[in-house]
Every structure is written in C-alpha cells, then in structure tokens.
Amino acid sequence: RLNGPIPSELGSLSKLRRLDLSYNSISGSIPSALGKLSNLNELDLSTNNLNGIIPDTLGDLKYLGTLALDKNSLNGSIPSELGSLSKLKFLDLSSNNLTGSIPSELGRLSNLEELDLSSNNLNCSIPNTLGNLSNLVYL
Template sequence: MVLGLADNSEFDPSKIPSSFKNLTKLKTLWMSGTSLVGEISDFITDVTTLELLDLSSNRLTGEIPNALLSGTLPRDLGRYLMLKRFKVCSNKLTWTLAKHLCDGVKLLGVIAFDNNLTGELPTSLGNCNSFRNGLTGSIPSGLSTSLNLSMLMISDNMFTGELPRRVSDNLSRLEINYNGFSEEFPLK
C-alpha cells in the first residue's frame, strides 16, 4: 500500500489517528511538504511495514527516533522496520551517524541533506545523499565492499583525509565536492 500526502495544504499532521499504526500493508509513506513541525512522531515508528519514508521539506527538529535512525541506534533495528529508503532532507534534524547504521537491515538509502547531522560515515551505509551537514572524518575504505552502494553524495560536509583507492563497483554517482580531502582524485 502506498499513501501519498505530500504537499497537501489541507492535511493536518496533528490529527493523525492512532489507528494509523494498524495499516499493516503500508509500504510507502510520502509526507514531504505537509507542514510537519517538531520531532518525528511515534506513530511513524509504530508502522513496522514501511519500506520508503519521505519526510522532507517539513519543519522537523530534534533527534530521529531510535526505532528509525538515531545516535543511540539499537543493533536490532531491522526488527523494528522494513525500511529500505529514508528521506528527511531540508529539516533541522540532529543525529549522530552510528557505525552500525545499516548492519543487518534492509536499508538501501538515506537521503538526509540540509540538516544538522554530525559524525562519521559508516562503512555499512547503502546509498547516501547527505550533503550540507556537519559530517566529519574520512570516507571509509570498506565502502568498496558495500554491494548496495550505487550512489554516494556527501558534498558540503567536513570530510578530510585521503580518498579511498577503490569504491564499490556498483557506484554510478559520486559527489564529494566542498570537503577537505587532502589529495588528487585517485579512484579507479
């Protein structure tokens, strides 16, 4: 089931019924541009069948709930959600990326640009679109073994160090500009 509420000026997010969590076949939820304000509501973490969640272009603040993605991410995240793509760009979310972010889960993509994210990029990350944040560190050399990685867009952060000699064979898009890398482009 797909539920699209994006850019719906009549939608009142404060009136989401508690029965929303009973939508046991809901796979895709588009709520971009629906005037969501404040922290991500618990009702979303109760919908455990979600594969794609788009909360971009709202006025969300605070931390991302543990059952979705947060700095205190539980190792058994996959038990909570079937989430494959998570999109929360253009909000004011804070979140420290966890090194085990995608270990053992179905998450293939995180699109979280233009927030206040911090931390280092996890090796296990699938497709990542996280430019205009405060991400630091270097690009992990382990990304070359990431089978799901086809896109890495991490421009306009604070990454430093050397670029890895090799990145995933499946990579079709790489955007790493506006960082502090210390050498020429060596990728093959």
Template structure:
C-alpha cells in the same frame, strides 16, 4: 510526508511502524533529533530524511537497516562518522549524506550508481580516489575538504 505543513519534533512513535518499507520526510518543518526508535525500522528499503533542523543525531540509527536500496539523509545536521558496516548493505543503490557534519574514513568498497557525500572532512585524498571506482557511478563530492591523517 513530503512538503506537509507540520511542525514540532519528529514523533518517536514512527519508530513503532516496523513493517514500513518506505519513509520519506522532506520539506517539513519538523526538527530533530532523529528519534532513536527509528533503529526499529529494519524493513525499510527507502529512507529519505531531508532538511530536518536540529537533526543533531549520529548515523547509529541506521546500523541494522540492511534492506535499504536508497538512503538519503541530506542536510540534517548529522554528526559522527560514516558507519564501517555499509558493506553489509548489499541492496544499496543510492547514498546521499551530503550537507551534514560527518567525517571519517570512506570504505573502499563504495561503488554505487548514485553517491553524494559532500562530507566536511575525510581522512585523505587516496581514499577519495578509491571511492566510486565503478565507471557507472555518479558522484558529487564538491564540498569535501581533505584533512591530513595524523600518524
């Protein structure tokens, strides 16, 4: 559903398409929040949601999407923290959660060919050094602002 002239809220019924393997919603005038029913889409291998106005959702809906190889959630006004269970996404090759309102610790296991975080906040600079330590990782973190961890 790229570049379609559709408006309104993202339909909840899309979450009923449980055999769907690829979902791309970008360049539409749909607005969020992202329906909680999207958590039913556990067969997805590619999820690309971009430029959803009023996204205002957390990343909770992706917690069981462990078949994903591509996860692009760019510019959706997502809030909350990066899930700690991303280590269970063994097929994940591309992760782009840029231009959202995400924060939290970055898992040290992150080593993907394509990684675009551009998070507003992360806990400390040492975490950033351990992210994407694989020499083949392409990384973009230009918007990151280091927030000192309170102890």
C-alpha cells in the same frame, strides 16, 4: 509543514517500506529506533533541521535501497555500520556538518550507484575500497 522531532515510536511500524519526511521543518535528532524498520526500502529525511549524529542502527536496515539525509545539520562521523546496507543504491549525506573520515566499509556497498558526501567537514582521503563500487555512476 511538519515540525518538531521524529517520534521514536515510528520504529514500531514493522511493515513500513517507505518513510519520506523530506522538505519539512523537522528538528531534533534521528531516533535510533528507526533501525527497527526491518522492511524499509527508502528513508528520506532530507531538507529538514535535523541535528545530532547518524544512528549506527540505520545499518540494520537490510532492505534499504535509498538513504537521503542531505541538507540538515547532522554532525559526528559517518557510521561504519552503513557498510552493511548491501541493497543500497543511493546514499546522500551532503550538506551537513559531518566530520572525520569516510569509512572504508562503504566499499562493501556493491549495489551503490550514487554517493554524495559533498558540502561537509570531512577531513580525509577517499578510501581505496571505494574502487570496489563497480556500479557507482555518481561520486
């Protein structure tokens, strides 16, 4: 099992298409440098011991189809910048300590098929912009 923090130097792997560090004992925060992985299709950091906020730089990953950050101890709010991930099909932020509201910008994710925000501390209503997600099959 991998442990310790995610090195920010991974952000320099410009050709990387898939980063799967799931089901480990990785701790610390998600480095904002991961937002530099310009060719990334999949980012799976689920089932670890990550804490801190979700970096808004993840919104720069324009080819990202899968973002799985579930089953960690992430806190803070869901960055509105995630609404820029136009190719995103799968977004799982469940089982964290996220607070605040669901950004209305998520309604721009027209390719999104699965959205899981369960088991968090979100205190809000569902934004009506999520009604724009015509490809959504799981909420």
